[in-house]
Amino acid sequence: MISYLRGNVINLVKITGNRVHLILEVNQVGYEIQIPSRLARELDQKNSESVQIFTHQQIRDDAIVLYGFDSAAERDLFRKLTAVSGIGTQVAIALIDTLGLRDLVEAIVAENTQLLAKTPGVGKKTAERIALELKSKLAQWRTEAGLVVTGEESVAPKPAIREDIEMTLLALGYSKEEIEQALSVISQDSLLAKNPNPEEWIRSAIAWLSR
Template sequence: MISYLKGKKVEIVKTTQNRLFLILEVNDIGYEMQIYSRFARQLDEGENQPIQIFTHLQIQEDKQILYGFPSAAERDLFRQLVAVSGIGMQLAIALIDTLGISELVSAIVTSNIPTLTKTPGVGKKTAERIALELKTKLAQWHKLSGVEVQQPQAVFAPQPEIKEDLEMTLLALGYSNEEIEQVLTALCQDEQLLKNSSAEEWIRSAIAWLSGE
């Protein structure tokens, strides 16, 4: 098992599925690993110096995928998430990318379902399962790992059915999880829209916001 790699960033490649892969050169060998947009922005801001990437290797029948994280704590949280029934690698990545480690752990420990469902692809039942299975484990783990948790705040969000329709439509139109997160955050500031139970109106507003109209 590879715990971490230390080398220089060669490039970050975005696939047609909106997934990001970092090419890290270590001793003249280029390692390809999937990372998330929040981490990619950190790498873009840093100087071209050797960086340490903590890794998780997923072995499947037809391929091996390396996942990269900026800290051992985020890598370990990823492993805890994928151990939950029904949570795959991409959904675990999306949870960490959308919320960040502090807010994510806080939401799980406090069973803050509305915050967990801010992640594209995470519905109410999935969020409840994550909180149920990991609440006790992470309450102990975050203290040992030194991860600070945020205090819960009031969360405003559309109805679960509207959120699901909106996410599916925007994903089909080619928008990324990060863009969907941003538009949901923006639209949830609109008190009138929050009272609107029309998925079509939410979708129209989302597309208008993303188009800069």
């Protein structure tokens, strides 16, 4: 498995279906890598400059294909997307291209299927399946990947409040995973951050869990 490649941008080739292939020279070897159009636009200004591309290698019966991304987080999200039933590599790249890393993660966690469905090739049912299968995983992963929403750290409930919230919601029958997901979403509310009353946090969490 090739984790990343560092080399010089030799060429960007547009293929049918809005696909873009990057020719990256590494130690006098040219690698052909399919990349999102977003990344291609950035690299277009860096011809012959040294860049680092995080890669995913796919081995098929008829070919070995490299997909390239701007960051390890973007590459890891691509892998999570392609693990969803019915989501192929091209749809995964289209999702990243259309929404970008941060907005795509937030749309999935918030179950914003309307936004997800704006991606070419993604219908309502596909968007619902993506949100259903990935929302819980990404709610935790986005913090680990350093994708915390601006201001999110400051609005997260303090330890004492968080403990009250968790104990109350556990007593109401919610799982730890559901509670973590709810807290991840409601913590983005800057108004809630100013309220030290755990009951307000609990009400907001229940409202989100009961949506």
